[in-house]
Amino acid sequence: MTRKEMKQSLKNAVLTATPDVLGEILAVQNDYAVVEFKKESKPKSHISFRMASCAIAAAFMLIIGIFYMVQPTVDSIVSIDVNPGIELSVDPQDTVVKYRALNEDAVKVLDGMNLQGTELGVATDEIIDSMVQKGYLSPESPENTILISVANDDAQKAQRLQNKLTTSVDNTLKRNNAKATILQQNESLTDDVKSLAKENNISVGKADFVKKLAATDESLNAQDLAAMSIKELTSLVDIHQIELSGVVTTEPSSEDPVDNDFVSDGDDNIVKDPPPSEPEPDNSSSNPSPDKKPDKKPSGDNDDTVKDSGIPPVTPPESSEPAEEEPSENSSSAVTSDPTGAPPIGDPDQNVLIEEGDIGPYCEYCGNLLSICEGKCDQSEGKQFCQNCGQLLSVCNGACTEAVEPVQPSSAAEGNLGKNPGSIEGAVMQKGT
Amino acid sequence: MLVPGNRDNRKKEQLTDTLMREVANGDRTAFEELYRMTQNSVYCYLLSIVKSHSTAEDLMQDTYLSVRKSIQHYIPQGKPLAWIFTIAKNLAYMELRRVQKQETSDFSDEENQIGVDVISSTVDNLVLRKALEVLNEQERKIVLLHVTQGFKFREVSSLLTIPLGTVLSCYNRAIKKLHKAVNESSG
Numbered sequence: 001m002t003r004k005e006m007k008q009s010l011k012n013a014v015l016t017a018t019p020d021v022l023g024e025i026l027a028v029q030n031d032y033a034v035v036e037f038k039k040e041s042k043p044k045s046h047i048s049f050r051m052a053s054c055a056i057a058a059a060f061m062l063i064i065g066i067f068y069m070v071q072p073t074v075d076s077i078v079s080i081d082v083n084p085g086i087e088l089s090v091d092p093q094d095t096v097v098k099y100r101a102l103n104e105d106a107v108k109v110l111d112g113m114n115l116q117g118t119e120l121g122v123a124t125d126e127i128i129d130s131m132v133q134k135g136y137l138s139p140e141s142p143e144n145t146i147l148i149s150v151a152n153d154d155a156q157k158a159q160r161l162q163n164k165l166t167t168s169v170d171n172t173l174k175r176n177n178a179k180a181t182i183l184q185q186n187e188s189l190t191d192d193v194k195s196l197a198k199e200n201n202i203s204v205g206k207a208d209f210v211k212k213l214a215a216t217d218e219s220l221n222a223q224d225l226a227a228m229s230i231k232e233l234t235s236l237v238d239i240h241q242i243e244l245s246g247v248v249t250t251e252p253s254s255e256d257p258v259d260n261d262f263v264s265d266g267d268d269n270i271v272k273d274p275p276p277s278e279p280e281p282d283n284s285s286s287n288p289s290p291d292k293k294p295d296k297k298p299s300g301d302n303d304d305t306v307k308d309s310g311i312p313p314v315t316p317p318e319s320s321e322p323a324e325e326e327p328s329e330n331s332s333s334a335v336t337s338d339p340t341g342a343p344p345i346g347d348p349d350q351n352v353l354i355e356e357g358d359i360g361p362y363c364e365y366c367g368n369l370l371s372i373c374e375g376k377c378d379q380s381e382g383k384q385f386c387q388n389c390g391q392l393l394s395v396c397n398g399a400c401t402e403a404v405e406p407v408q409p410s411s412a413a414e415g416n417l418g419k420n421p422g423s424i425e426g427a428v429m430q431k432g433t
Numbered sequence: 434m435l436v437p438g439n440r441d442n443r444k445k446e447q448l449t450d451t452l453m454r455e456v457a458n459g460d461r462t463a464f465e466e467l468y469r470m471t472q473n474s475v476y477c478y479l480l481s482i483v484k485s486h487s488t489a490e491d492l493m494q495d496t497y498l499s500v501r502k503s504i505q506h507y508i509p510q511g512k513p514l515a516w517i518f519t520i521a522k523n524l525a526y527m528e529l530r531r532v533q534k535q536e537t538s539d540f541s542d543e544e545n546q547i548g549v550d551v552i553s554s555t556v557d558n559l560v561l562r563k564a565l566e567v568l569n570e571q572e573r574k575i576v577l578l579h580v581t582q583g584f585k586f587r588e589v590s591s592l593l594t595i596p597l598g599t600v601l602s603c604y605n606r607a608i609k610k611l612h613k614a615v616n617e618s619s620g
Binding site: 017 | 464472493497498554559580581615619
């Protein structure tokens with residue numbers, strides 16, 4: 001046998017002897033593969049599915065959390081209405097997070113402004129400045145009226161914001177030599193108010209004001225009122241003699257009440273004063289008609305200073321003369337006081353000035369002259385006033401009939417006026433005409 | 434390069450790593466292909482170690498089971514057959530150790546069964562039996578892989594991690610020894 005034959009025989013022998021165990025291997029492998037798949041693959045996929053679900057859920061919650069954290073929180077809604085209506089959404093830090101113009105005039109006022117992120121006081125300053133510059137609040141006009149409404153669930157915070165806004169507006173008006181009556185209100189954002197605001201494209205503050213006005217007088221339609229400017233609304237209030245005491249708080253912007261274009265009478269009606277003119281420093285006296293508000297009574301701190309009443313008037317010191325006095329040319333229609341400059345009768349909240357020439361007994365309930373009161377006061381609060389001198393009985397104590405000198409009125413009156421020289425409540429509020 | 438050296442194996446050896454990946458992915462067809470490509474070499478290698486057809490057959494089965502089981506740990510280096518041979522060698526040595534511990538009969542008794550049970554040709558049976566008898570383990574590996582599977586000496590050297598010169602000299606010496614033994618037996 002050659003080597004070649006030997007090699008071929010060896011090759012043939014091995015190839016022939018090679019067993020085929022594939023079937024057995026596959027039979028075993030099939031089971032093995034199934035077991036392996038169950039042991040390894042399933043748990044892995046299960047765990048990965050759980051992990052993926054958790055990861056997706058966590059990411060989703062994270063995104064939502066970040067979204068809400070980034071979103072600014074609106075704490076209060078402040079509306080400023082003149083004719084331009086502007087609504088400011090304010091966060092708890094009194095920063096404007098959103099603002100919108102509610103009519104074309106407001107668009108003009110806000111033209112070029114970016115109030116987002118500014119402090120509320122600064123934003124208000126800019127808005128009022130812009131209104132003055134663009135003629136919506138005219139320094140010459142005596143009828144400027146601004147409605148400031150604050151909507152906040154927290155009454156204390158709403159009041160704080162109102163005070164802040166009023167101060168800001170007041171300062172801005174002074175800086176621009178403008179005057180305006182500021183109507184304040186804390187609105188309640190009911191669905192009716194919101195829908196009215198949305199339908200008429202007005203601020204929620206104005207909508208609330210309109211709704212309250214319509215509620216006071218059945219002849220008024222809220223839809224019609226919504227179309228009016230604040231100035232027109234106040235004129236309407238004047239015409240209809242609507243009591244605003246339960247509607248808004250009125251505050252003049254100027255520190256000088258005589259200079260105010262609008263003052264409210266004792267009934268909180270918005271009334272219009274004649275345009276201001278040069279005040280007379282000393283001897284002139286303001287002569288608005290006596291207030292007819294029945295529930296307001298002169299304070300016992302003030303003296304009766306009515307001339308020719310048969311009761312000796314209080315003679316206040318010269319310094320007690322009110323700083324603000326009606327112009328002389330309006331004296332006939334203005335509230336008068338004692339020629340000596342005695343302060344008018346009235347409590348700090350509701351001083352009553354008696355027209356010159358009015359004499360006679362006083363209403364024992366409201367302290368006004370009976371010719372003025374005519375028994376129409378509501379005789380509320382149980383306070384009684386001396387019918388002779390008009391002071392509180394506790395103050396007068398019958399002294400007016402016994403003594404010639406009245407009971408130390410000047411200092412009280414002075415103090416009273418000194419407390420509120422520029423306040424509307426510091427003087428009798430009555431129409432100037 | 435590690436696959437049997439016939440002409441078709443040139444193409445197949447390029448697919449080996451790909452095949453291993455497919456087998457690792459659980460592809461049954463790929464495993465069957467891998468088995469067909471390597472069964473002769475694996476059997477030859479096992480037979481050269483254990484010198485017993487039946488034991489080689491059992492070890493061959495265990496080898497492929499281990500391959501299938503451990504295929505996830507295979508690192509593609511272009512030497513899949515060397516990896517399979519390593520598995521086969523470890524299994525075979527384990528079996529040898531087990532047999533030695535049990536002091537069972539020598540494989541030489543079973544060597545005769547190769548020709549009787551499996552190989553029909555008497556000459557072929559004789560040659561194979563003489564090869565298993567007269568050659569030592571290293572010579573058997575080299576001769577069988579080169580002669581029966583067509584591996585080049587360089588490939589045998591790489592597979593068995595034996596220097597090429599050793600492979601050549603060992604092969605020549607083994608062939609002479611085998612030729613002499615076969616001629617003496619055939620008389």
